Amino acid sequence: MTQKKSIIKRIKVAKRNNAKNKIYKSTVKNIIKKCLLSIQNSQTIPAMQINSEISLAYGKIDKAVQKGVFHINNGARKKSRLARALKNIH
Template sequence: MANNKSAKKRILTNERNRLQNRFYKSSVRTLTKMFLNSLEIYKTTRTPENKEKVQNTLNSAYSLIDKATKKNVFHKNTAARKKSKLAAQFKTA
């Protein structure tokens, strides 16, 4: 257990950052899965509504990845790799 005031503050700060990191990482995974599911639906039935849904999900994923990178949850190259992977899957559909 922490013995001084600054160590106690660091424990609180680390816990806050851990929860923030967990939120961003799990949200990115969830949005990625949503994107892949809507992409599969679009591949089977190619309608403009489905394409718009896929595009909106992709934009949301991009936005969240960028926000996480801005808060140093992801390294910039990791974020670029994730976005590139999503874009490549969208392009092949």
């Protein structure tokens, strides 16, 4: 283990940021799964609920991109896949 204070601090900061990023990634992943399940079961779930879930997913994806968890193209791809799945049921 290194003795330099700056390197020790960078390791601590990297661990902290990694934990925060992991929370964002898992939240986005779970919301996307929930949206895709709602889209698959669109006959039993009202359209307003699906739209509100998609809106929530878009917001979480945008926030993750804003925080630097996802690259902007990665966020756009995730939103595009949700929109394509929603379009295919109509």
